[in-house]
Amino acid sequence: MRKFLLSASVCAMMSAGTVHAQDIPATSGQTTDPAAAAESSDQDPTDGDIVVTAERRSTSLQRTPVAASVLTGEDLVRKGINGVEQLQFATPSLTVNTAGQGNAFNIRGIGKTEQSSSIGVGVITYRDGVATLPGYFQTEPYYDIASVEVLRGPQGTFAGGNATGGAVFITEQNPMTDAVGGYALAQYGNYNNIKLQGALNIPSGDTLAIRFAGNLEHRDTFYNVSGPWTGNPGDRRDYSARASILWQPTSQLRVLLKGDYNNINYGGIPAGRATDTGDPLDVANNAPLAGGDEFGRVVLNASYTTDGGVVLRSISGFQRGTTHVSSDADGTAASGTPANPAVNFRANITEEIWSQELNIVSPDTGPFTWVLGGFYQHDNIVIPANGGYIVDNTPNAINPLVFDTTLEGRNPKTALAGFGQVGYEITHGLQIQAGARWSRTTSANDAVARATLPFLANPILTLVQNDKTIDKKVNGKVALNWTVDRNNFLYAFVATGAKAGGLNGPNVNGITPRAFDAEDVTDYEVGYKGTFLDGRLRTQLGAYYSEYEKYQISIVDPATPSISSIFNVPGKTKLYGVELSAQGSFGPIRVDLATSVSNSKLGTFYAIDPRLGTGAALVCNPAMGPASARCIELTGSEQAYAPKFTLSAGAQYAIPLGERVTLTPRADYAHIASTFGSLFQNTALGDRLEARNIVNAQLTLATGDWSVAGFSTNLGDQHYVAAINGVRRLAGAPRQYGIRVSRSF
Template sequence: MKAFCLLTVSAVALMSVASAQAQTTDPTPAATVQSDDGATNDEIVVTAERRSTSLQRTGVAATVLTGEDLVRKSVNGVEQLQFATPSLTVNTTGQGNAFNIRGIGKTEQTSAIGVGVVTYRDGVATLPGYFQSEPYYDIASVEVLRGPQGTFAGGNATGGAIFITQKNPDVNSVNGYVMAQYGNYNDIKVQGAINLPISSTLALRVAGNVEHRDTFYTVTGAWTGNPGDRRDYSGRASLLWEPSANFRVLLKGDYNNIEYGGLPASASNIGTAAAPIPNTSDPLVVANNAYLNGRDEFGRVVLNMAYTTDSGIVFRSISGFQRGTTQINYDGDGTAATGTAAVPANEFRDNISEEIWSQEFNIVSPDTGRFTWVIGGYYQSDKIFIPPNGGYYSDLTPNTFTQFDIEIVGTNPKTALAAFGQVGYKLTDSLQVTLGGRWSRSSSANDAVARAYFTGIAAPVAQLVQVDKTVNKKFNGKVAVNWTVDANNFLYAFVATGTKAGGLNGPNLAGLAPLAFAPEDVTDFELGWKGTFMNGRLRTQLGGYYNLFKNFQVNIIDPRSPGLSSLYNVPGETKLYGLEASAQGNFDGFSFDMSMSVSNSELATFYAIDPRAGTPPAACNPTAGPVTARCINLTGREQNYAPKFTFSGGVQYAIRLGDNATLTPRLDFAHIGAVWGTLFQDAARGDRIEDRNILNAQLTLTTGDWSIAGYSTNLTNEHYVGAINGARRLAGAPRQYGVRVSRSF
């Protein structure tokens, strides 16, 4: 019963996910222009502060990848992004993705905790923590901003933000591309886009992506369903209207239907609860005994309108509507146990919908002059729907012919309201100070019921209703000094803050009053240097950060009842600090890029119960303990999913063959250091995720508008654990290889 209550509360707590606050970007893609040999000689720009600015002259830690970079680095979606960006980890657990930047984001694998790294598509924050499996196709750029983005991104960006700009229509010409790919695991992919000028002021762009791939897994046991096969169907239509040089309207609509087969998983440890043994078997060979299936269906409409006055002031409005339904069935314990009183057969199922309306207005001053400013306002309405049988956990014990089921039904409405602004003033031609702030109000409500059933009894044997609401008000900001030393050197220093909203723990079947948990706050102190050399062919970025993290949200055993799990705040200040460095070089046919991070983290004073073994202690105070076999002192421990060292690098050389043809070999390597999946850091129970070393290779022949590439990702075929979710471990992708043919026009 204890395990069932834990999972029940975790499932219900989905309804208390903190709401995200969206950022608007300029309709112009944040990209660079590529030469035929792959060299980049133009400025890389970012849109972190509501205007397009040079990465080398902006006081922000960021990685910017163009659409061409994504293809060259084999970054097809969120999971591959971690192998091209320092300090970033992405842990896919089926329905959701846990992003962490510098150890801040989503460290616990429970839907009760909101995201700390928000993903945006064309200026609108995507559905928070879920529906992240949307493939990357027809992309202009991806910006990964590291550190809190409290002024412009607002709540749920304590770790950073990811801005994805999809390619826009243009009125200049008919253009586009088509691509076909075939690889192992019977991987078939077709994608393309076409840009159609309708008139001198109106243009349409249509793009699509279809992919079918067989499962990576070998699955045994009494499972049924579709274990790990992937089926992607995605489409996008964009309409641009520019009736004058001052007025621009951009309308985009996206649709995605992603079937991912429920993600088979194996147990994180074997043996017994009292004497666990870490599971070191191949994570791609699993034994499950539950129905396995998973599908996300979601869409998004974005309307971006901008009017620029003759004096250069921009008035911008961005409106967004998103709706998605996620459905998953998986084996709760990752085993094929036939079912005993001690080891039941567990099945978990979710069928949940979410709907978000958002509206933002901002006014942006011209870039010229000593004084610049941005002001804006934002509102968002976010609602999660859990229908009957939507949130469901089943425990089957065949030898007793008893089944225990838990059903969750309800809604979780949330709102976000914010006003923000930033001013900048040049004290001299080379020295600028900026000051920004954001006031925000967020609310989260639960209107839910949890019901427990036993086989043969029609009515629920237990039922708990929760109708509660919590409201948080916060002010965040940033103070920065930017110094352009000379044409080649730029220095910056800033202090920035960010907040992840608090919320409500869900109802529980033990009759205890659910507790609210407080917002978590981070203060970031940062110094950086950016250098530009050799006429722009070599660019470097170096930065150091020191973060103080207050009220860190963690999912632990409720000290009032060891059979329950609730969300608590870690008192005191958790410390995170480190260094990051990156460089990009382009020299005729030869080009390279590299990035690395070195980091450390120390949890504040905190005691918590490890629920997985032993007799519950009589007491375990979060700030005082006392220490027992299960009440563990976690003070000073590493933050979850915070690798001490990451490195990624790529190198390529374009060999000119004459007649407008080039042959380009490329290698990319990424290392992500080992991390802990829980604060208890018990290797015997499978809490350790070992380091990952991923090598990718491509050989591309380009002639005119045609290209053909042979590719391989994870060339050494490393079988590794990519994520831990409760008692389950999920595998990363094995070696994939194939041929890709494309034509641009």
């Protein structure tokens, strides 16, 4: 699907399918204040079922054949999850590492390990039924959220080609027609962190309601920056707002319109040299840093339920985002030496997506159920002329002819799909499911790259690329589900998924674009879900084995050393492991646990580590090598960002102090084992990411509609390297603490 000269640039810039919204009507029992709800012991979370929407209908997590973790809005507040990065500390087999303004989001080692738009994401995120801008624009804060669902493993039938590793479904709070309500929240913490947040729900009769929500947050930088240029890199300024309208004139017709706006200024993201051994928050810098995202979306979800119980649903989405960045590409304060050239990267890129999905969903009653759907999406990336994409290399006395590169152009893509799933109850409690998805994707490239020397008025080389690729695939899933009784559920399934192929872009050497094939995965899973102690304890246990053929990976091509190219791993890449999670509620005590043990083995593959130098004359065939000091055999290597062990656990105890007054201490612990940020696993070059042990804690006093909480994230103040991006390393967040006051009304 992708073959970017254009995306080769987007990769450098970012380095510095659709699911329906949750159609569960809000009730008067729902709180509009996530902070207060998080600490109240009056409402038992096991009274209502945990719901997932992975199969276009709302189903119980305990009786759905999918490996999933579901967090409510209250869970997010309890666990200190304010955005995408914190999800990894509450979900098994998941890592999220911000590298520049993109992020490496990986489930079971599959997702996005290279910060390049020329390789598709393997984990796609959805907001209210619409697939978000892929790989980037993911840093909007979590506020006024109803639920976050993290699905592990290929989701090829319903989520399509960007979900070979999994999918994340985020559902924002919907308007409610029963009463005026809302909440207000104020927070202050170290690093001069100020947060103001709130929501207001306004009904108009029994058929119309409007909800407004907003989040404003300022935070000073975590970093100590030295070098020729410092500024205020790492300062964060977030402005987010949301409006939604629910119109339900009859019990059968429901129309929901939502609009989101986000303006996030990062102040630039500092990054040190990957080989540095000191504190990753101490960064040397020799180039101006800046960065910000401005993006929004509009989602229209309309559904009609016939007298026979069949749901007809339409989900329309429009999204537009603009990102700008200026980064120090060498990660040092050195000024233009041959060993450490001063390289400044600047970019300004816009992406726009239109999407439409139609669903027809059968009633849940009877032995036979079915879902039919169609999907279309048009995605266009635009790099404007005159500053859209620039790489400035500082000349020096030894190498005065270092050239700069610029790029402009557009990369339109389309996706067309039809999908369906049927289920049939063979005998009481024993069901077979079968689903399939046909998809057709296209990607076109209309771009111009130029190489220039600072002292020449005209480019020394101009390259034009006008290409188009078309890819067609059929994927699906077959599952056997056994509901032993109301408390015990077993499942086994085989599922497939695919990521489309395409063409790499040429670089300034004028090499003909190299094609790469589609990536295919076959996933085998078995699982057990049990409910115990009269519903007070829920457990989910699963095992998986996945084989990826022609696995796509981004490596610097020795024939075109100035850019990365996509290669297919010739042998089979294998992933396998076990995952366990549990949630318990015992009066004032709540506990949760999630853990995973996983392994990954790359298929037969040879590649050059570009950090050791590249050269067009060197022979290094991806399938045959030969192995040498520079042509490295990677066969059997573990995937990047694929820790062999993850563990998260949390507990809280609500201590009654009087009528409607409780004091609730809570602690959460997360361990992510050491892993590698690169397939080359060269510890000397900084590839090894040490284990993370993160403790979050909070103490909340709740009385009536008010709550006051003292909180800390990363209580032990572990300073760790979160991600490797080429020759640079990026730090994770240090200890943060503060006080939060909220009131519901």
